[in-house]
Amino acid sequence: MKLAPFAFIGLLLLTVSCFQSCEDKEGCTDPKASNYNAEALDDDGTCTFDKTDDIVEIAIRQVKTGQESAFETARANFISLLTQQDYVYNDREYGSFYHFNPAQDTARQVFIGMTQYEDLETFQEVGNELGASAEAAAFFSTFDMLAFTAMKPIKAGTAVELTQVARSGQILEVAVRDLSLYSNFDQADYEAKRDAFLAVLAQQPGRVAEYQWQSVLDPNLVIGMTVYESQQAFFQIGSNPEFLGNPDVVAFFTAYPPTMGARFVP
Numbered sequence: 001m002k003l004a005p006f007a008f009i010g011l012l013l014l015t016v017s018c019f020q021s022c023e024d025k026e027g028c029t030d031p032k033a034s035n036y037n038a039e040a041l042d043d044d045g046t047c048t049f050d051k052t053d054d055i056v057e058i059a060i061r062q063v064k065t066g067q068e069s070a071f072e073t074a075r076a077n078f079i080s081l082l083t084q085q086d087y088v089y090n091d092r093e094y095g096s097f098y099h100f101n102p103a104q105d106t107a108r109q110v111f112i113g114m115t116q117y118e119d120l121e122t123f124q125e126v127g128n129e130l131g132a133s134a135e136a137a138a139f140f141s142t143f144d145m146l147a148f149t150a151m152k153p154i155k156a157g158t159a160v161e162l163t164q165v166a167r168s169g170q171i172l173e174v175a176v177r178d179l180s181l182y183s184n185f186d187q188a189d190y191e192a193k194r195d196a197f198l199a200v201l202a203q204q205p206g207r208v209a210e211y212q213w214q215s216v217l218d219p220n221l222v223i224g225m226t227v228y229e230s231q232q233a234f235f236q237i238g239s240n241p242e243f244l245g246n247p248d249v250v251a252f253f254t255a256y257p258p259t260m261g262a263r264f265v266p
Contacts, residue, residue, distance in 0.1 A: 027044055029043040032119065033048060051161065055123045056116050061143040079113075089117070089118070097264070116162040165227065172225060176222075176259050193255055205237075207233070212224055
């Protein structure tokens with residue numbers, strides 16, 4: 001049978017269209033990726049993720065008396081389960097060599113845990129899913145929570161990479177401030193005094209990096225983190241009369257003393 005010219009053209013166009021649509025089915029199929037392709041059916045491994053919207057959970061835990069061994073075992077089990085969840089990227093655990101808190105209970109051990117999530121939605125979903133698990137119940141029974149929140153960098157557009165915060169041998173200093181506790185709080189004054197203090201701190205030998213965070217759960221909660229190259233460097237700065245007596249250092253800590261704080265070793 002002889003095909004009419006128009007029928008042949010229609011068949012050709014149909015074939016070309018099919019080939020074109022088949023090519024379009026490959027791409028990034030992960031809806032959380034920044035280059036997600038809703039029309040793609042086959043993932044081609046090109047997914048990329050925006051690290052500027054990642055969320056970091058911070059938990060400062062004080063071990064209950066007599067629960068030291070149970071704490072370590074339960075923590076390992078819970079963290080193992082946590083890091084198996086989708087879009088949970090990093091978990092960092094640190095032990096404190098010095099801390100203070102509102103209760104002035106400095107005898108019991110304090111640890112800090114930080115976990116990186118793809119976004120706030122992931123943080124909430126994972127929390128809801130694991131909160132009722134046996135691993136969570138066993139872990140949470142071994143400590144008192146001193147501070148807990150989910151946070152993001154104060155500076156918008158900052159990429160989050162938890163693996164880069166304080167490496168082995170360095171010291172991580174954490175200062176938590178609840179801005180609602182300061183009488184007649186003035187945001188502009190706080191920021192000016194904070195930035196002046198950080199400028200002085202940045203000039204000190206042995207100071208490695210500074211991270212400023214804002215809670216996404218409580219807008220009044222801010223966390224400052226300073227990394228020092230060693231414990232020796234930390235003590236040298238902390239005992240330097242010129243640094244401690246600097247007007248900008250004095251002004252910041254007089255007006256805005258931390259609610260709680262600690263120094264941790266990775």
